[in-house]
Amino acid sequence: MEFSHDVFLKKLAQTTHFPILLDIARAEGSYMYAPDGTSYLDMISGVGVSNIGHRHPHVVKRIKEQVDKHLHVMVYGEFVQSASNLLAAKLTSVLPSNLNCCYFTNSGTEANEGALKLAKRYTGRSEIISFRGSYHGSTHGSLSVSGNETKKRAFRPLLPDVKFINFNVMADLENITEKTACVIMETIQGDAGVRIPSQEYMKALRAKCTETGTVLIFDEIQTGIGRTGKLFGFEHYDVVPDVITSAKGLGGGLPIGTFIASYEMMDSLAHDPMLGHITTFGGNPVCCASALAVLEAIENENMLEEVERKGQLIESLLQHSKILEIRRKGLMFAIDFPTQEDVFKIAKYCLERGVLTFWFLSIPNSFRIAPPINISYEDIQKGCKIIKEAFDQI
Numbered sequence: 529m530e531f532s533h534d535v536f537l538k539k540l541a542q543t544t545h546f547p548i549l550l551d552i553a554r555a556e557g558s559y560m561y562a563p564d565g566t567s568y569l570d571m572i573s574g575v576g577v578s579n580i581g582h583r584h585p586h587v588v589k590r591i592k593e594q595v596d597k598h599l600h601v602m603v604y605g606e607f608v609q610s611a612s613n614l615l616a617a618k619l620t621s622v623l624p625s626n627l628n629c630c631y632f633t634n635s636g637t638e639a640n641e642g643a644l645k646l647a648k649r650y651t652g653r654s655e656i657i658s659f660r661g662s663y664h665g666s667t668h669g670s671l672s673v674s675g676n677e678t679k680k681r682a683f684r685p686l687l688p689d690v691k692f693i694n695f696n697v698m699a700d701l702e703n704i705t706e707k708t709a710c711v712i713m714e715t716i717q718g719d720a721g722v723r724i725p726s727q728e729y730m731k732a733l734r735a736k737c738t739e740t741g742t743v744l745i746f747d748e749i750q751t752g753i754g755r756t757g758k759l760f761g762f763e764h765y766d767v768v769p770d771v772i773t774s775a776k777g778l779g780g781g782l783p784i785g786t787f788i789a790s791y792e793m794m795d796s797l798a799h800d801p802m803l804g805h806i807t808t809f810g811g812n813p814v815c816c817a818s819a820l821a822v823l824e825a826i827e828n829e830n831m832l833e834e835v836e837r838k839g840q841l842i843e844s845l846l847q848h849s850k851i852l853e854i855r856r857k858g859l860m861f862a863i864d865f866p867t868q869e870d871v872f873k874i875a876k877y878c879l880e881r882g883v884l885t886f887w888f889l890s891i892p893n894s895f896r897i898a899p900p901i902n903i904s905y906e907d908i909q910k911g912c913k914i915i916k917e918a919f920d921q922i
Contacts, residue, residue, distance in 0.1 A: 531563055548879070555582035558903045560884070568879075569911050571899045572886045576718075579753045579777030580825055581900040587780040590821035594814050604632065604810040611813035615820045619788065622759055622823070624768045629791040632784060632811035636749035636775030637665025639785035640712065642805050643771045644669050646789060647710030647743035649804060650796045656687070657704055657711045657742075659695045661720035661890065664712060664747055673712050676719070676890045696725045701736045710743040710771075715761035718750035721891035722855040722862035730765040737770075743793075745771040749785070750860070753777030754826055754901045757835035757858035764857070780822040784815040826901075835859055835901050838908060842897065845912035848919040861897035868892035870922045877918035883911050 529535060531551045553563040558581050560568045573579055580587070594611055601607055616630040631646075633639045648654060658664070658673040665671065671680055672687030680686060693700035695717055704711060711733070717723035737744040746769040751761030755777065758764055762772070770793065775785030797804035826832065835858045843856055852864040865871055871887045874895055878885045886896045899911070 550879070550884075557581045557583075558900050558907050567882055569883045569907055571878075571883055571897050571911050571915070573777070573898050573900050574781075575886065576750045576755065576776040576898055577779070578781060578900055579755060580780065580822055580831065580902050582781065584780060584821070584825055586825045586828075587818050587821040590817045590824075591782070591814055594817035597813070599814060600809065600812060604807045609811070609813050609816075611816035611820070612811040615816040615823075618820055618823050619786070623772070623788065626768060626770070626790045627772060627788045629794040630786050630788050631794060631797075631805065632786050632816065633775075633807055634783050634809050634812075635665075635785045636747075636773065637667045637670040637785075638807070638810070639749070639773040639775055639787045640664045640673070640745075640747060641667055641669045643745045643773050643787040643789075644673065644710065644712065645805055646771065646787065646793060646797060647745065650793050651709045651741065651743060653707060653709035654689045655705075655708045656690045657708055658690060658692055659713055659717070660692050661695055661717050661723060662692075662712075662714055662747075663717075663719035663890065664714075664749075679889070695720070695723055696729050698729060698732055701732055704736045704740055704742055706740050706742075708740060708742045710745050711737055712745040712747060714747045714749075715751045715765070716756065716857050716860065718860070719888050719890045721864070721888050721894040722857065722860055724855060724857055725765075727765055730762075730767050734767040734769075743771060744769045745773065748772050749775045751857075753822065754832055754835060755858055755860050755898065757832060757839070759826070759832065761857070778819050778822060779815055780818045782812075782815040782818040784812065784819050829902065831902050838899075838901075838903065838905070841905070841908055842899075842912055845909070846916060846919070848916065850919055850922060859897075859899060859901055859903075861895075862888065862891070863895040863897065864891075865893055865895060865922070871895045873922050874915070874918040877921055878914055881914045881917075883914045885915065 551562050552560050554561050620628045660675045662675040664674050693703050746762050748760045752774045771789040773787045839859050855862045875885045888894045
């Protein structure tokens, strides 16, 4: 019963008819283990969640300490709790001065929902601009501003007054006007296959939003928490957004998200009407304790210093004649092959040999690699050897 595939397939709702069906009994560091002890090197970090590996000792310690104090005690925003206070203080200490107020949620899509509501409430406008190829989550609002029409059409009608422009195309910035409440943008597009904007484009986007009074939201759910070699992806571009959203790697394996803006902006959700945005479990103390531990571990162990070096090493080890293109920022990789069948064969070959890899939902011919940022150099060599063998098989 514990690892019954029949229970998994019939008693748990499925997201596809083709799940991986890998039995996992435990996980630690860069590895997951099957009930029989078979190990799997995690080269995708649970799809961007386990950025500092599985069950990092400092994270586990902080979680256990908080569990011994209390779990949920009240809905978000009513009681003063040390875990959420300490996390908010830490996050705002490492961000630009205008990003000084946090609203904690349960996930990335909820963080994006809150950010969209905040922008509309603060500006009094309704138009939202997003980007073709974007991915911001699967709830109605987040889906409305995501660019994959195949994933959206079955759920229409969605949020009105949403426009899409082309990513990294300077001329399209003219679509941002004084009618625009916000622009929501992944600092680097993830699901589109690691699409990286230019410095010039990011500066022009920031200038256009400032000129028109438009709220600029950076979705840092995949690019944050060290993935690109900076704590947040926008730090590469010498621009500062009005709002950022974060989740995935923030929780160290527990569910937490946040949208962060200025206190002035956030205050607009507290009146006219009161409770303009509410959540029962947002700011859960155990999740906040885990998130604080993640930030502490990254800082205390100087993890960011090695991210680019590790990324360069992986890129050099995986050079192959069958690759069409490699796009990378830090330890966030997309490797293009001629067909999606190629990528599926590569992922299958790797899985059978104990290395977990994946693809992108919207770009299935693009191979995904995003290992923990503290993966060892020994494990990089081991994983890349098997991945390179997989490339040889197609």
